[in-house]
Amino acid sequence: MFDFALTGKLLGFDFVQTALLAAGVLGLVAGLLGPLIVARRMSFAVHGTAELAFTGAAGALLVGVTVGYGALAGAVIAALLLGVLGGRESDRDSVIGVILSFGLGVGVLLLTFYDGRTANKFGLLIGQIVAIDPGDLTVLIIASVVVIVALALIYRPLLFASVDPVVAVARGVPTRLLTLVFAVLVGIATALGVQIVGSLLVVALMVTPAAAAARVTASPWKATVLAVVFAEVAALGGIVLSLAPGKPVSAFVTAISFAIYVVCRLIAFMRDRGRKVSAADAAPVPS
């Protein structure tokens, strides 16, 4: 199934290299955002945003606009909606569920009006990275640079608001504004991910690598570096592995991502067990 000669040959093609570049950029953005998404417990929000990116992309497909712009519009609108409506922790979960299902329904309806290639429709859901054209790539890179620069500007207060909201508010951090800005950044990144791994599987790049990193380190910096590495391995590795078998990229991306997560959980488990045993040895006999 994994024919190295064929893989090597395919790697020489322009469209494959474009795909690798796109995946590399997306892996970087996803890895940078991931730890904050995990700390803010936004996995479900990412999923909801991705479904609305799908709706936007389906709309774009129908009216004949670049799919990337449609996905971007859908995801940013979704992010703002979730940010505004889901302000209260108790509401957030259900608000996402409500918006997600409605958006997905609209997207499905839009697709039935589209008479183009079926592969395009399916691609929105599970990704079709090899179909990325140079125009999409330009959008992807510009959007990624915007996200990374914006993230760098708000990084410290955003981290503060994410992990220690009570004190952050007391110290004058504008937590509500940051919530909205971050939601938009996540929306942009999600929209980019939709084109590569598809809206159903974008969580595998946005959340899973960071969740794995959070298992093995409590340092925000280390977690970010690890999340970027994990996301790159999953995104690039997924493309390379998918070449020879000719199967969907997203299947391999999600599989690698999941494997990394499992390994990180195992590492954390072994380490904690070791710690408990040594702590029990060192502790005096309880009275």
Added chain:
Amino acid sequence: MAVSPVEIRAGVLAFGNRTLWSGLDLEVEPGEFLAVLGPNGSGKTSLLKVLLGLQRLSGGSVRIVGRAPGSANARIGYIPQQRAMQDGLMLRGVDLVGLGLDGHRWGTGLFGIRERRRRVAEAIEAVGAGAYANAPVGRLSGGEQQRLRVAQALVGEPDVLFCDEPLLSLDIAHQRAVSELIDRRRREAGTAVLFVTHELNPVLSYVDRVLYLVNGQFRIGKPDDVMNSKTLSELYRAKVEVLRIGGQIHIAGARSAVCEDEPHHLDDHEYQHQRV
């Protein structure tokens, strides 16, 4: 001449037709330790919110280090109640303290990281939390977390320190350790301390003045001038007896008055009681 860290003039706070307090004049001096006491629902937390600029006064004026509340928060140190932190929270003690230093600033903080590390290490050293500062905060005990909270609040060299029940759910040894650290700061650096608490006794020896809020009434004064049977009976409009036992203050009397020694988990119950 240093400006007053906290200054409230004729402060009024009301929600709808319920007035929490009115005519509140309060000026906290640099280095002063002010304890804010009172039953739940008396407006202690709301007072903190006003001072942090999160809640507007219904009347009167308030200044924090000479500025409008909300515009000087970077000069405020804040110690919250100890709360259970998630076990998997992506945060170590050093990160928690570091956020207290510059978490409110824009940017990534990669420049000047050496200076930052030094100041964070100093602050952690000062509270004696070095042994566990690199562990995930979610795995620390409540007492260890509160020590780090003190370092987090002090690392930015604040002019004023707001403490919202920082001793809650700590054992006596940690209560003492944390209050000593706060007291040392105000003596050494002249930081004003506004300490909201249910229990006065753990900090009684440090307290300069008490602000006691009850049902829209309040008294400000030295502990002995406020914490006596006559004053508290007036405040609660019920017979309250204040007993001094071994340097501690105990309050006996109408059930609603026994706020000092009420265990915290009874608060909601007590609150219901008082509003009836």
